[in-house]
Amino acid sequence: MDLTYSHTEKAFRAEVRAWMEANVPSAPLPSFDASREGFEAHRAWERKLAEGRWGMVTWPQAYGGRALNLIQWLIFEEEYWRAGAPLRVNQNGIFLLGPTLMEYGTEEQKTRFLSRMASGDEIWAQAWSEPQAGSDLAAVRATGRREGDDYVLDGHKIWSSRAVFADWAFGLFRTDPASGRHKGLSLIFFPLDAAGVRVQPIPQIDGETGFAEIFLDDVRVPAFNRLGEDGQGWSICMATAGFERGLMLRSPARFQMAAKRLVDLYRAHEPECAPETRAAVLQSFMDAEAYALSIHATASRLIAGGHIGAEASTNKIFWSELDIQLHRTALSILGARAELMRSAPAAGDVGRWLDGYFFSLAGPIYAGSNEIQKNIIAERMLGLPR
């Protein structure tokens, strides 16, 4: 066990830091959920990252990456969050679909999709959930009917993040009409501007548009757009979800930087704070650290050839609960000002905490609800009967 950085790792950190200092926009970009303008500003940032070959440092060079290992990815993320760089508008693509494509895609598919994903030219949404298929994802009803070299897609997807402005979606469709549950599903890509696709924005808890319904009516796509074999969709989705929950979706740096801001907030209000607030601040720091340490342990294991296992589920529960506690603590420090909107003259930095608090409440729901994760831990990790 060696918990110090090598010269190469230190040099890499310095390189990332220098680039971020020179390139991160000085003012925050407008939200990518609220307007096309904000979305495109984030796309421009993705392009800039790609020009510096910073889009996905773990990817092979052929797809715009640097072929670096997961520890270096963590260093990159630490510097990224430290610099206060914009949120990744293409996270569904680069963090979820990308790694899955690399594992299951054909060479032609990788060539077609990965570079444009890394460059931000094509921004992706995930179209799995349906009104009747939430936690019970195997209940999907949307269909993909095979016609010659094409699939014809029909159905109703929902809660698709960033689908309002995104270019492409990867969806789960029933391609074997005689099948049920986990069998006969396929993962198929479709352009969100294809004929027969209608995207209906859904306002979120804070009033902003963050996700959307997608109605598909005889949408024709080439069979080339299917990832993996026909009927292999479920196992591919579970691999994607494992990566999502387990590692990429929430890098620890996000919470460590939030914990740092929380400590600053506490200091600014210390005289008004109750002793339990101090304890809660320390707990947030410790939890963010524990998460970081755990991810470093996982990364080391994966580098040595291990596979992501049940930690996908334990991680997801831990970071989502930590995020809520951290933001609740911030709101308790803000006291009476916690309810203020960003626009209120007395708000100061409050709006940011409130946004973060609302979003933290979604953490235990998306990427597989925490109750479902607890079932998985109990059955697969502890071996309790179904």
Added chain:
Amino acid sequence: MDFRFTEEQTMTAEAVKGLLADLCQPADLRRLMQVGAARDDRRWTALTGMGLAGALVPEEMGGLGLGAVDFVLVAEACGYAGLPEPLVENAGISLPLLAALAADRRAATLLDRALAGDVTVATAHPANLFVAEADNAGALLVVRDDGVSLLEAGSVGLVRQDSVDPFRRLFTLAAMPAAAPVAGASDARAAVDLAFDRGALFTAAQLLGIAQRAVDLAVAYAKERQQFGKPIGSYQAVKHMLSTVQVRIEFARPVVHAAAAQLANADAFSRARISHARLAAGEAADLACRTAVQVHGAMGYSWEVDVHFFLKRALALASWWGDARFHRERVAARVFDRPLGADQTFASEAAHD
């Protein structure tokens, strides 16, 4: 950066686990309790036979020259087994402290005897209200304001303080005989501080082991016990209780392991990490043991089921080598007086120079 144990480290831990699985089952604990003995000679001989006493003593003094990372998994295994014998206190804390003071001839002689397995050494440290295993120890290392003294067995009156944990033998010292310290306060300072950190770290590791044991006992029972025609472990309420505990354990473990890897840094960062490890493992053990009682129903409230051994050990260790409040303040010292941020996870004072 590599957050993995070496094969050798895992193999040593596996060997200890295997030995304890053979010789330290709850039935063995109950037998020991019935005869009222402090130690199981067969088990203790087997453990000392592995050469573990000198694990943390430098090679040139006859030890194995290992570090905290090498020993942390062993301490975890001792917690998991509920080991009554003082392997952790003797090999993990007292003997490396003694080795650090071996410039003194009395200390050096005692160290040789302890490495040979003839005696164990107990440490009386101001962080602990009591001295564990003082009656069976060949000598006591007593940390006081004026330095560290060495008291031979029998030279000091001991008052037994009964612990709820039947396997903890706690004592207070009746009267301290006047004894010249083997090291003065300033000379011994670094060694004493390190002994405290080892105490806190290895206590955390034991708590982690206890937590996992409590979950494992509860899982085994939940698979067996049927109600309403099904194993209780198939009910979601039971599953979720146990998953919740397992999550706590998963996020205490890497903190304990990182704390071991950084212990030797002996700075504000490493101390905060040790304290964090203590807090996280303590909370995991507390929740795990209470949950295990609940999952067992009335059985869990009985003397017959083994859960209470672990519950009591967790309770006892909760304030051993520093209580929660003390450890939270060490975390606070790092949080409020040292740089924070995503790039500071593996910070050390050496790296900051």
